[in-house]
Amino acid sequence: MKAVCYADKLFRKMTNLSTLAREVLQKNDRGGYTVPRPGLYPFQWNWDSSFVSLGFAVIDESRAWEELETLFKGQWANGMVPHIVFHKDDDSYSPGPGQWGAHNGSGLNTSAISNPPVAGISVKRLLKDAEDQDFARRKAAGLFPKLYAWHKWFHEVRDPEGTGLVMTYHPWETGRDNSHDWKSLLPRVPLDNLRPYKRKDTEHVDADQRPDKSEYDAFMALVQFFRDHGFDEAYFYENSPFKIADTTINFILAKADLDLIWVAEHLDADKYAAEIAQLKAWHKVSLKGLERLWDAEQGAYTPLDMKTGKHVKGISSGTFLSFLADLDHKDREHRQIEILESWHEKGLLVPSYDPEHADFEPQRYWMGPVWTVVNYLIYEGLNSCGYDEMARKVAVDTMIALKKGSVSEYFNPLTAEGLGGKDFSWTSALWLYWLAPLQDNLAADYSARVQMFE
Numbered sequence: 476m477k478a479v480c481y482a483d484k485l486f487r488k489m490t491n492l493s494t495l496a497r498e499v500l501q502k503n504d505r506g507g508y509t510v511p512r513p514g515l516y517p518f519q520w521n522w523d524s525s526f527v528s529l530g531f532a533v534i535d536e537s538r539a540w541e542e543l544e545t546l547f548k549g550q551w552a553n554g555m556v557p558h559i560v561f562h563k564d565d566d567s568y569s570p571g572p573g574q575w576g577a578h579n580g581s582g583l584n585t586s587a588i589s590n591p592p593v594a595g596i597s598v599k600r601l602l603k604d605a606e607d608q609d610f611a612r613r614k615a616a617g618l619f620p621k622l623y624a625w626h627k628w629f630h631e632v633r634d635p636e637g638t639g640l641v642m643t644y645h646p647w648e649t650g651r652d653n654s655h656d657w658k659s660l661l662p663r664v665p666l667d668n669l670r671p672y673k674r675k676d677t678e679h680v681d682a683d684q685r686p687d688k689s690e691y692d693a694f695m696a697l698v699q700f701f702r703d704h705g706f707d708e709a710y711f712y713e714n715s716p717f718k719i720a721d722t723t724i725n726f727i728l729a730k731a732d733l734d735l736i737w738v739a740e741h742l743d744a745d746k747y748a749a750e751i752a753q754l755k756a757w758h759k760v761s762l763k764g765l766e767r768l769w770d771a772e773q774g775a776y777t778p779l780d781m782k783t784g785k786h787v788k789g790i791s792s793g794t795f796l797s798f799l800a801d802l803d804h805k806d807r808e809h810r811q812i813e814i815l816e817s818w819h820e821k822g823l824l825v826p827s828y829d830p831e832h833a834d835f836e837p838q839r840y841w842m843g844p845v846w847t848v849v850n851y852l853i854y855e856g857l858n859s860c861g862y863d864e865m866a867r868k869v870a871v872d873t874m875i876a877l878k879k880g881s882v883s884e885y886f887n888p889l890t891a892e893g894l895g896g897k898d899f900s901w902t903s904a905l906w907l908y909w910l911a912p913l914q915d916n917l918a919a920d921y922s923a924r925v926q927m928f929e
């Protein structure tokens with residue numbers, strides 16, 4: 476009897492969340508693109524928009540495609556798609572267009588680094604699920620050459636020696652800004668010439684939920700470094716004080732390459748034969764490169780510090796994105812599942828950092844909180860590798876986070892409290908696209924697990 480009442484309460488809560496998620500996407504829509512959260516992030520962010528397009532797919536397919544088309548307006552001539560596109564001039568965010576001093580060559584101000592290439596994954600989904608197939612094929616065909624140019628940039632400009640691992644020179648590019656993964660590497664960034672700057676993020680969110688000052692100094696010094704060296708990629712490859720091979724970017728790129736092959740074959744395998752062959756060739760080299768991210772000592776995939784060639788120490792949620800790349804190492808997969816099992820006993824999956832580590836901070840950005848977008852990708856990877864039970868646990872825990880913490884930017888894994896920006900676009904999008912359709916299926920598991928967080 477209790478279960479029936481609970482399920483009813485649960486249903487009402489979830490219905491409200493769907494209404495709220497739609498309202499948030501409408502409220503954050505700036506006409507063709509969506510800001511992640513007004514005030515805190517007032518422009519278009521790259522991987523945010525890729526997830527947001529999936530949310531719009533539930534509401535209006537044409538608006539979903541438009542989100543990506545607007546993002547690609549910021550693409551540089553060399554193929555790079557920036558992590559921020561500044562569609563307007565505005566100094567309410569730091570570093571804004573004036574501090575980056577970069578543009579795409581056609582008059583649009585942008586940042587000068589990229590983001591995990593999720594867009595290819597989204598395009599496959601939008602195309603596969605489209606109600607109007609003709610319309611979707613036209614849209615996908617328009618985006619395909621741009622996506623291909625972006626992947627080419629990753630494989631050629633960011634991996635100029637063809638090692639199978641792409642390089643990254645700024646934590647912001649990984650999306651996991653202040654991850655513990657970078658903690659021992661950021662002190663190498665020289666701060667001697669750092670020009671004064673004012674943080675704006677802490678005007679919107681409590682400082683203990685954001686990166687600390689020493690991290691921010693390094694973030695800003697790197698922006699200055701890029702600008703002072705004319706955004707010269709060849710120079711950064713040799714000289715960047717921060718140079719890593721990241722788990723997030725490399726695993727997502729491997730998956731997105733496969734999804735782009737699917738898109739090209741679906742559209743016209745003959746027309747895109749050369750691109751398909753090249754994507755397959757890149758993917759083959761990536762599979763070799765990704766082997767180097769396995770740290771046998773820690774029993775996990777971890778980023779490589781390219782200055783020393785060593786793995787970073789500690790385990791972050793990036794390791795579980797390996798399931799997306801389907802590397803087919805059963806022993807390693809089982810080890811990853813064991814880690815997830817043990818983290819599941821401590822709190823909500825998937826904390827961004829090892830909850831058993833002394834440096835774990837459950838409220839601080841990428842030092843511990845749960846992020847809906849990472850969980851979604853891990854869920855997809857687990858399912859595709861046949862770990863349905865663990866995938867289900869990830870979905871249930873994400874549902875608990877959103878139900879208790881609303882559509883927040885991120886969540887405390889120990890309490891499910893919503894943290895960071897409220898009414899967040901990508902969380903709303905993934906509620907609509909991923910979790911809302913699963914609610915009946917997960918209701919029993921949800922009821923059993925949620926008690927741990929009451």
Ligand code: DGY
Nearest residue numbers: 558569647650652676
């Ligand atoms: C921020 O401002 O915190 C963003 O994550 C940088 O892209």
